[in-house]
Amino acid sequence: MTLAKRLNHPHPPARPSETPDFSRIRIPPAGTLDVPPVDLTAENSRPYAEGMVRILDADGRAVGPWVALLEDLSADELRRGLRDMLRMRAIDKRLLNAQRQGKTSFYLQCAGEEAIGCAFQRQLRPGDMNFPTYRQQSLLVAAEYPIESLMGQIYGNRLDPIGGRQLPTMHSARDYGYFSISGNLGTQFVQAVGWAMACALQNSDSIAAGWIGDGATASNDFHSGLLCASVYQPPIVLNVVNNQWAISTYTGVASGAGRTYASRALGYGVPALRVDGNDYLAVVAASRWALQRVRSGLGPVLIEWFTYRVGAHSTSDDPSAYRPKDEALAWPLGDPIERLKEHLIVEGQWSEERHIQAEAEIVDEVMQAQKLVESHGTFVNPQPLSPAEIFRGVYAEMPEHLRRQRQEMGY
Amino acid sequence: MPAMSMIEALRDAMDVMLARDPAVIIFGEDVGYFGGVFRCTSGLQAKFGEERVFDTPINESAIVGLAVGMAAQGMKPCVEIQFADYMYPAYDQITQEAARLRYRSNEQFTCPLVVRMPTGGGIFGGQTHSQSPEALFTHVAGLKVVVPSTPRDAKGLLIAAIEDPDPVIFLEPKRLYNGPFYGNHSGSSLSWSSHPDGEVSPGYFRIELGKASIRRPGTQLTILAYGTMVYVAEAAAKASGVDAEIVDLRTLLPLDHETIEASVKKTGRCLVLHEATRTSGFGAELIAEVQEACFWHLKAPILRVTGWDAPYPLAQEWDYFPSVERVARAIKKTMEA
Numbered sequence: 001m002t003l004a005k006r007l008n009h010p011h012p013p014a015r016p017s018e019t020p021d022f023s024r025i026r027i028p029p030a031g032t033l034d035v036p037p038v039d040l041t042a043e044n045s046r047p048y049a050e051g052m053v054r055i056l057d058a059d060g061r062a063v064g065p066w067v068a069l070l071e072d073l074s075a076d077e078l079r080r081g082l083r084d085m086l087r088m089r090a091i092d093k094r095l096l097n098a099q100r101q102g103k104t105s106f107y108l109q110c111a112g113e114e115a116i117g118c119a120f121q122r123q124l125r126p127g128d129m130n131f132p133t134y135r136q137q138s139l140l141v142a143a144e145y146p147i148e149s150l151m152g153q154i155y156g157n158r159l160d161p162i163g164g165r166q167l168p169t170m171h172s173a174r175d176y177g178y179f180s181i182s183g184n185l186g187t188q189f190v191q192a193v194g195w196a197m198a199c200a201l202q203n204s205d206s207i208a209a210g211w212i213g214d215g216a217t218a219s220n221d222f223h224s225g226l227l228c229a230s231v232y233q234p235p236i237v238l239n240v241v242n243n244q245w246a247i248s249t250y251t252g253v254a255s256g257a258g259r260t261y262a263s264r265a266l267g268y269g270v271p272a273l274r275v276d277g278n279d280y281l282a283v284v285a286a287s288r289w290a291l292q293r294v295r296s297g298l299g300p301v302l303i304e305w306f307t308y309r310v311g312a313h314s315t316s317d318d319p320s321a322y323r324p325k326d327e328a329l330a331w332p333l334g335d336p337i338e339r340l341k342e343h344l345i346v347e348g349q350w351s352e353e354r355h356i357q358a359e360a361e362i363v364d365e366v367m368q369a370q371k372l373v374e375s376h377g378t379f380v381n382p383q384p385l386s387p388a389e390i391f392r393g394v395y396a397e398m399p400e401h402l403r404r405q406r407q408e409m410g411y
Numbered sequence: 412m413p414a415m416s417m418i419e420a421l422r423d424a425m426d427v428m429l430a431r432d433p434a435v436i437i438f439g440e441d442v443g444y445f446g447g448v449f450r451c452t453s454g455l456q457a458k459f460g461e462e463r464v465f466d467t468p469i470n471e472s473a474i475v476g477l478a479v480g481m482a483a484q485g486m487k488p489c490v491e492i493q494f495a496d497y498m499y500p501a502y503d504q505i506t507q508e509a510a511r512l513r514y515r516s517n518e519q520f521t522c523p524l525v526v527r528m529p530t531g532g533g534i535f536g537g538q539t540h541s542q543s544p545e546a547l548f549t550h551v552a553g554l555k556v557v558v559p560s561t562p563r564d565a566k567g568l569l570i571a572a573i574e575d576p577d578p579v580i581f582l583e584p585k586r587l588y589n590g591p592f593y594g595n596h597s598g599s600s601l602s603w604s605s606h607p608d609g610e611v612s613p614g615y616f617r618i619e620l621g622k623a624s625i626r627r628p629g630t631q632l633t634i635l636a637y638g639t640m641v642y643v644a645e646a647a648a649k650a651s652g653v654d655a656e657i658v659d660l661r662t663l664l665p666l667d668h669e670t671i672e673a674s675v676k677k678t679g680r681c682l683v684l685h686e687a688t689r690t691s692g693f694g695a696e697l698i699a700e701v702q703e704a705c706f707w708h709l710k711a712p713i714l715r716v717t718g719w720d721a722p723y724p725l726a727q728e729w730d731y732f733p734s735v736e737r738v739a740r741a742i743k744k745t746m747e748a
Contacts, residue, residue, distance in 0.1 A: 131480075162517040172516040179483070180516035184507045190473050191508065194480025201436070201462060201486070208480075220500070224473035231468060393514045394553050396521070396576035399621065399665035 010252030016320055020330035027332050030054040030279075031064020036271075038293040040301075045271040049262035052274050052306060055281040060342035062281055069285040075349040081122065081280050082344065084142045085114040085337045086359055090366045091141065092311075095154050095168075098370070099315045103378035104154050108169045110135045112278070112310030112328065113243060115336035118142040119283035120209070120239070123291055124177060127206035131179045131192035134169045135241070136211050143176040147369040157377035157385075164385045165393075186212060186219030189238070193225050196234035196300075207235040207294050215246020217261055218254045229300035230268040237290045238265070238302040241277065243309035248322040265302035277307030278333040280340040306333065387411065412610040416603045417588045420562035420611050421451045421527075424569035425489060427615050429459045432487060435573060437464045439474055439491030439527075448493060449529060449588060471501035475526060479508050482524040482578075489573050495530040495582060496539040502547070509578040510553030525572045529585040530558070531639055531686050532718070533592060533732050536585075537725040543638075543687035543718070548580045549664045549696065555579045555620055556664040560587060560641040561608035564661060567618030575620060584638035592639055593646040594735040596728075623667035625674070629656035632680040632745060635671060635697050637661065640684040640733065647738035653746055655682075663693055668700065675705040680745050683715040684733060690720050711748030716741045 013021040033051050036044065055070075057063050062070070092109040099107040110117070117138025121130075130139050140150055152159025154168040162172050162180075172180035179188060179195075192210030199206045210225055217240060229236055240261045244251045258264060265272035275286040283305070290301045308331040312319050324330075344350030377383030388411035391402045398406075415423060428435045437452055443466035446453030456464040467474050471492055478488035492498045498505070505526065512522040532541030548556045557572055557579055559565035565583065572579035586592045590601040591608065603609030626641055631653050634644045637660040648655035656674050660667065675681045681701050683694040694715040701713055716733045724731055 129484075162515065162519070165515050165517060170515070172519050174516070174519040180512060180520050182508060182511075182515070184503060187476060187504060187508050190476030190504075191480035191483070194477035195484055196480075197477060198481040198484040198486050201481075202484075220472055221476060221504075224470050224476055227468055227470065228473050228477055393518050395555075395665075396513070400668055401665055 010250060010256070012250035012252070012323060014324050014327065016322065016324060018324055020324045020327040022330060022332050025332065028052050028054065030057040034065045035068065035289065038289060038296060039298050040271040040293070042266045042269045042271045045266050046263065049266055049272040049274055049304075050260055052276055053282050053286050054276040054279055055285060056279045056339050056343055060339065060346040062343065066282065066285040069288050070281060073284060075344070075347070077122070078280075078340065078344055079350065081118060081284075082337065082340050082350070083358065083362070084118040084122070084138070085280070085340070086362050087366065088114045088118060088138045088141045089337065090362050091137070091147065091150065094366050094370050095151070096315065098154070098378070102380050103374065104168050105379055106168045106315055107154065108134050108314045109311040110137055112335065113241060113307050114138050115280045115283050115340070116241060116277045116305045116307065119280050120287045123284060123287040124209070125206070126177070127204065128209065129177050129179055129195055129206065130209045130211065131188040131195065132181060132211045133185075133188070133213055133216070134181055135213065137169065137171070140171060140173060140176060140178055143178065145173055145176045145178070147366065148373055149173070151370060151373040152376065155373060155376070155378050157373070157383060159373055159376050163389055185216040186221035189225035190221045190228060193228045193232070193234060193236055196236035197232055200234050205295065207237065207291065209237045209239060211239045211241065213246060214240065214242040214244065214251045214261060215249060215254045217264070226265060226268045226270060226302070230270050233299040235294040235297065236300045237294055238270070238300060240302065240304045241307065242304050243307050245309045245313070245323070247313045247317060260304055262302060262304035270300050270302050272302040272304065274304045274306055276333055277305035278336040278339060280336055281343070308333065412612060414604040414609040415562045415566075415611040416590070416609065417559070417562045417565045417583070418449060418451050420566040421569055421583065422453060422455065423611065424566040424573070425452065425455060426458070428489070428570060428573045429455065429463055431615060434485060434487045435463070436481065436486055436488050437490070438467050438488065440467055440469055440493050442466065442491050447491065449585065451527075452491070471497055472504050475501040475504035475509065478524045478526070479504060479512065479522055482522045483512065483520045487523050487573055489525040489527065492526060492528040494540050495528040495544050496542040498528055498544060501526070505548070505554070505578070505580070506551045510551050513577065514553060521576060522578045523576050525569070525579045525581050527581045527583060530582040531584040531586050532723055532728070533586040533596070533639060535725060535728055536723070538722050541723040543685065545582055545663055546687060546691060546693045549693055553578065554664060555662065556582070557620060557662050558582045558584065558637045559661060560584065560638055560659050562603055563608060563611045564618055564624070566611050567616055568620065568661065570615065571617040571620050574617065579620070582638070586639045591642050594643040595646070618661075621662045621665045621667055623658050623660045623662070623670040625670070626657040626659045627655065629654040629678065631655060631678055632682060632742060633658060633674040633678045634682045634684060635660060636684040637663065638686065640686060643733060643735055643738055644684055646735045647742060650735060651739045651742045653742050655742065666700070668704065671701065672704045675701050676708045679708050679710040681705070681709070681713045682741055682745050683713060684717070684738060686718050686733060688720050689715065689717040692717055711745045714741045714745055
């Protein structure tokens with residue numbers, strides 16, 4: 001067989017029982033990229049789409065030109081960011097355990113990716129709308145969504161704002177800027193563009209944010225979303241969360257021989273940045289830059305958030321079957337919570353003691369909430385919702401055939 | 412009353428709604444400047460501006476996906492898929508997103524959108540310009556499915572569809588765009604201008620979704636039909652000399668059970684017609700509903716005349732399209748049973 005006839009199959013650098021190896025990932029030092037003008041064109045975007053916006057250096061110091069975008073960011077706000085991430089992680093841990101105990105059927109954690117949603121959400125305004133995937137719970141936590149609603153959805157009990165209609169983690173929280181999650185990957189990416197177009201058509205100052213993972217960039221609607229954003233130039237931030245894995249599939253299978261996900265946008269004429277997704281400060285700065293651009297009517301922008309999926313894909317997944325067990329520890333961008341914590345300590349705004357105390361308070365708060373939510377029913381101790389609910393909300397008004405089916409059921 | 416073709420009636424419905432409701436917006440492939448490959452949106456962009464009526468990239472999933480995002484915010488997109496045969500790339504957005512958004516979000520988000528698509532055969536459209544995919548939509552909870560057969564119904568139903576708070580699939584039989592079609596393909600084509608059903612009131616009016624109409628009252632047999640087959644039914648009833656009651660369903664989902672049941676209980680016989688392929692077609696649902704509701708009134712098995720279970724051919728157009736002769740034979744068979 002000649003070389004020309006051999007197919008290429010991308011493989012991750014390490015499989016189970018091998019040593020984790022991220023040597024092929026180039027991580028530029030913090031502070032090396034300048035801040036482009038907000039009217040950046042796709043043509044001038046390449047250094048930002050192939051480089052990486054990073055602010056926190058190895059010693060936890062904030063360095064480089066992007067720090068200028070954080071001038072008014074107070075220590076209080078940074079501590080609030082740390083708290084958001086700690087809450088997110090505590091909620092994840094509790095709900096992961098709840099699934100292990102059989103109290104809920106399913107859960108998806110976002111461990112290691114907390115900074116992205118937590119920092120981005122804090123830069124939004126009321127009226128802005130996220131079109132998240134199932135791994136952006138951090139947006140909800142930073143939007144101060146009631147923990148009872150978040151957990152109620154996981155248990156599908158009476159506290160669930162969507163009445164037990166969806167799989168755990170498929171939240172919907174309109175008032176918190178969180179569009180209804182669908183199990184179908186990619187679909188929300190183009191819907192977000194439609195929402196943003198409606199913002200423009202209705203002369204509102206609100207914007208939309210689309211979200212997609214690295215694996216789902218392979219879906220048709222990633223292309224649809226980018227193309228329509230390019231054609232109509234609505235106020236939208238298109239976010240790609242590159243956590244290196246799509247269930248068991250190495251990110252190289254989604255990217256092919258392409259370079260970065262950010263650089264894909266350039267072919268559509270959409271400028272793009274690639275950002276250290278585990279650097280809370282970089283996420284704040286890049287989000288601010290992008291939001292200023294889209295709010296000014298300068299058109300869409302894509303951001304690739306570079307991170308690592310620390311946990312299993314879901315509670316139905318065992319990553320030790322396809323990647324080294326300790327791969328997360330070798331991840332060169334570290335842990336977003338640890339890095340922000342270190343920065344605050346270096347700046348004299350935080351301490352180990354305060355951190356331990358904060359963690360304990362948060363765990364306590366989350367456990368109290370969990371107890372309350374579980375008192376309204378869990379998988380093992382159900383308080384069933386009315387079966388008549390099956391028929392409500394299929395349509396605005398219940399048509400005759402649904403009425404008959406409900407009656408057939410005895411309601 | 413002015414005479415309108417179905418094309419003009421559909422355009423008039425969109426014109427009326429664009430003027431009436433600032434949330435209404437029209438888009439799709441070639442619908443803007445050019446006014447649509449069937450002229451259904453001709454002049455609308457010039458009248459209402461590019462903000463309200465515009466062209467899109469050739470991407471059906473994007474057309475419906477954008478519309479879902481807009482509808483969720485309260486706009487009322489009325490989008491066009493150029494041919495129903497090309498709706499498949501949008502099927503994910505229609506069935507998993509538009510149809511379920513209200514339900515899955517517990518009514519936090521809704522999807523008041525209309526997806527117009529020219530449907531049906533009888534025009535030498537071959538494989539991908541003739542399909543009738545209605546059964547792929549009637550199987551989806553959360554959708555409404557409409558098929559008009561006259562210019563008046565087309566206008567009134569489209570206005571109702573645009574105003575409806577839920578997603579509506581609006582299938583337009585393109586064989587009926589310019590005139591009624593009684594199945595006689597060798598004669599000269601008829602135009603709506605000299606047909607009573609071509610008379611359409613100007614301005615705003617609506618025809619309620621979910622209501623069938625009795626096209627021809629009769630006593631001996633009920634024919635359930637929609638779209639082009641309504642006219643084929645009329646011609647076949649006339650040819651067979653049977654006093655058939657022809658029910659034009661107009662809305663397939665939700666179905667007008669009351670009208671169907673009353674008719675079949677009266678006549679005791681039922682024949683189901685559609686252009687779409689037979690197996691698991693919408694006719695199967697109609698037959699099941701009728702036998703369940705009218706079993707003790709039935710004097711004969713319920714037959715159906717449909718397209719054959721084969722992809723829509725080109726050269727054998729008139730051997731494929733359910734003909735007046737085939738329908739008349741089925742009428743006879745039902746009457747003799």
